[in-house]
Amino acid sequence: PSTIVKKLFLAGKVVTLNQEIDYETAEEIALEYEVLCEHEVVVDVIEELLKEEEEDTEAMVKRPPVVCVMGHVDHGKTSLLDAIRDSNVIDREAGGITQHIGASVVEVNGEKITFLDTPGHEAFTAMRMRGANSTDIAILVVAADDGVMPQTIEAINHAKAAEIEIVVAINKVDKPSANVERVKQELTEYELIPEDWGGSTIFVPVSAHTKEGIPELLEMILLTAEVMELKANPERNARGLVIEAELDKGKGAVATVLVQKGTLHVGDSIAAGSSHGRVRAMMDDKGRRVKTAGPSMPVEILGLNDVPNAGEVFVGCENEKEARSFAETFISQGRVNMLADTKSKNMSLDDLFT
Ligand code: GTP
Ligand code: MG
Numbered sequence: 001p002s003t004i005v006k007k008l009f010l011a012g013k014v015v016t017l018n019q020e021i022d023y024e025t026a027e028e029i030a031l032e033y034e035v036l037c038e039h040e041v042v043v044d045v046i047e048e049l050l051k052e053e054e055e056d057t058e059a060m061v062k063r064p065p066v067v068c069v070m071g072h073v074d075h076g077k078t079s080l081l082d083a084i085r086d087s088n089v090i091d092r093e094a095g096g097i098t099q100h101i102g103a104s105v106v107e108v109n110g111e112k113i114t115f116l117d118t119p120g121h122e123a124f125t126a127m128r129m130r131g132a133n134s135t136d137i138a139i140l141v142v143a144a145d146d147g148v149m150p151q152t153i154e155a156i157n158h159a160k161a162a163e164i165e166i167v168v169a170i171n172k173v174d175k176p177s178a179n180v181e182r183v184k185q186e187l188t189e190y191e192l193i194p195e196d197w198g199g200s201t202i203f204v205p206v207s208a209h210t211k212e213g214i215p216e217l218l219e220m221i222l223l224t225a226e227v228m229e230l231k232a233n234p235e236r237n238a239r240g241l242v243i244e245a246e247l248d249k250g251k252g253a254v255a256t257v258l259v260q261k262g263t264l265h266v267g268d269s270i271a272a273g274s275s276h277g278r279v280r281a282m283m284d285d286k287g288r289r290v291k292t293a294g295p296s297m298p299v300e301i302l303g304l305n306d307v308p309n310a311g312e313v314f315v316g317c318e319n320e321k322e323a324r325s326f327a328e329t330f331i332s333q334g335r336v337n338m339l340a341d342t343k344s345k346n347m348s349l350d351d352l353f354t
Contacts, residue, residue: 004029059233063295064105064112065225066258068131070155071141073097073120076171079208080141081117084218089117101127101243101310103256103298104285108218113225114258114296116243120151130311132158134241134258137165137224139217140192144170144178144205148186156190165224167202168192169217174207232295237316238264242272242308243298253277253304257314264293264301269319271326273312277304278320 001017007029008015015021069077078090078098085106090096098119106113118124118131128151132138138159142152159166170183184194184203193199202220206213238259245255255272257264264270268279280303284290293299308314317323 059235060231061234063230063232063234064114064297065137065221065228065230066114066116066135066296067137067139067221068116068118068135069139069141070118070128070131070159071120072143072146072149072151072155073122075120075141075143075146075149075152076208077120077141078102078117080139080169080171080206080214081115083208083211083214084115097121099124101131101256103243103258105297106218108222111222112296113218113221114298116258116298122151122154125154127310128155129158129161130241130243132162132164133311134243134260135162135164136228136230137167137221138162139221140166140168141171142168142183142187143172144180144183145172145175147179147183148190153190156192165228166192167204167217167220167224168194169213170203170205171208173205173212174210180205230296232261234263234294236262237318238262238268238270238293239313239315240264242310242312242314244310245272245304245307247307251302253307254300254302255304255308255314256298256300258298259293259295261295262316263295264299264316266291269317269323270301270304270314271317271323271330272304272314273308274327274331275304275306275308276317276320276323276327278323279303 005015005017008021008025013025069081071077078093081104082088082090085104089102093099098117099121100119102117104115104117106115116131116135118128138155140152140155140159142148156166168187170180172178173180184197188197192201194201194203202224204213204217204220206217239262240258240260243256243258245253248254253275257272264279264282266279266282270276270279279301281301282290282293283300284293285298290299315326317326
């Protein structure tokens with residue numbers, strides 16, 4: 001009662017505890033509290049989920065590393081990934097310029113690695129930042145004939161801000177003009193010092209064209225991941241990030257999401273930013289239909305009622321009502337973009353509401 005009295009007082013209506021108020025005022029207050037109630041339901045759910053996170057150390061199992069490939073435009077990020085997975089994405093790109101984040105999963109010696117390809121063009125800063133924020137390890141691609149360039153430096157800064165490991169891939173070593181030592185020298189200015197120079201950064205000379213150095217690079221990624229002891233609980237409701245999303249005329253909202261915790265199933269109710277729905281179908285990175293997606297897996301999902309923003313968090317919910325409630329709370333909180341100011345690894349669900 002004191003809260004209501006205070007609220008009315010602040011609104012210019014002086015009332016006492018026993019005084020009757022008119023219907024309109026009462027309605028106004030009631031509506032405000034209804035909103036609060038909904039909000040509290042969501043907060044309860046979040047607390048529940050957080051508790052689950054704290055308690056379930058036993059349910060934590062090894063998960064694949066998520067690796068983003070970053071670097072200056074044309075230094076060969078997509079080519080390197082094409083060489084790794086034996087595909088030719090670069091041929092399908094307009095003007096050979098990557099303009100979105102592509103996710104793919106590669107299996108090396110029976111171990112999975114999830115790669116996010118990011119654009120190097122200067123216009124795509126937000127995507128590089130998102131890439132760094134969603135991953136465990138960054139492969140910094142620097143062309144051996146070109147050296148450190150503006151977006152190389154930008155990528156280093158994103159990776160450092162996101163506190164992720166950096167593995168340097170000096171690419172295009174097949175070129176006659178390649179100068180590996182010069183790249184090493186240039187990178188020392190950014191505190192990336194090779195192990196053979198007394199530092200702690202892994203440098204691997206590679207060529208996407210001849211495939212030289214690629215097995216070593218993959219080995220270094222797995223080694224780095226091993227040391228990081230990456231784990232997640234696959235037994236909980238899924239949670240992760242929207243990598244990209246668009247509206248497809250036939251399919252409706254299509255979102256590529258990266259599952260970070262738990263397992264996402266076809267049929268699950270989910271909220272992603274201010275959109276929600278039930279997962280109608282899921283496709284893995286090779287376009288195959290899948291029924292489930294565990295930690296570190298990128299999947300394309302259908303079934304959201306609206307197109308979420310890239311970088312937003314998605315949460316698996318108990319039912320559609322809860323999912324809608326999450327989405328509505330998100331709207332009422334003003335479309336909080338998680339990645340604008342929060343690091344994914346330090347992110348907790350209550351960040352959604354602060
Ligand atoms: P953005 O995504 O637009 O930033 O470019 P990117 O870093 O993905 O570069 P991309 O893979 O599109 O390659 C750019 C150009 O460099 C292409 O013409 C490739 O054929 C060439 N290239 C990539 N890797 C190598 C390499 O190892 N050796 C040589 N000689 N050329 C390479
Ligand atoms: Mg590219």
